[in-house]
Amino acid sequence: MIVIRLKASKKPTNAKKILLPPLFMSTGFLMFIEQSTWIPYWEVIVAFLIGTFFSLFLIKTSRFELQGDDVYLKRSKAFAFILIGLLVLRTIMKLVLEQSVSLPQTASFFFILAFGMILPWRLTMYIMYRKLAKERGAESNA
Template sequence: MGNINPSLLHVGSTLGAVFMALMVIFIRLKASARPVTLRKIWIPPLGMSTGFAMFVVPEVRFPWWWAVTAFLIGWFIFAYPLMRSTVFEERDGLIYAQRSKSFAFILLGLLLIRTVLHEFINRYVSIPQSGGLFFILAFGMILHWRVYMYKRYTRMALPKAPIPQPRG
């Protein structure tokens, strides 16, 4: 991996994760003042999907079943708290995400779990591989959360069909 000290890389990745978590909290708090749109739901996972380009580098690669396992853990376990903290409300004919007091704590808790798991996983895989694994885990988490948001949003946004009245 060149001349980069692995411990500096680990500290840098942890600080980067903390910075990203704080940015997500800040952005999420500001976003609750604006209406939700389909575009706002799908841009984060689409933008994040460009991160799969990291797997072009051979040092980041690992077996497929590791990737599937990481994705499923993100999808089924880590997405759940985010889904539980996401509530939509309708105001003036527009749909807004309610501010959740627990969202920041959930995100920081997920970061703490990630850091602890990172320490454990780094004993068995390289730092670039663990970065790739956690990326896939985060992608599974965010994708499931956004699919959930999309379903909730479309349920609220679709015009309500009138209830047919019996004839006669």
């Protein structure tokens, strides 16, 4: 993720590049066809809320900037450290959780947590992108 993010900051972005990852990831919900992956609703809510909380750190380090007529994702030095920190925290949570929950249920919990992290982050990025794109349009019309 760190390498992909660093490469992405060298190329202009667009709405598709921002919104497609959560859409593609949503196909993972097909895992819930298998009954062994089912977890109680309260765990679904907790996993999603934890992911949403983690997304705040990603949102905080995601900024866009105009370069000419293009919108670029601005590099943040803290982003790599935050991603590594989130990975360590999720790994510790996994080690604790897998002691009392089956492997398929653990996978479900962490898939929902990851989706809860990427969805608000990408939606917020899209809102920031649209705002900057609208400013760009206003500047070119002036």
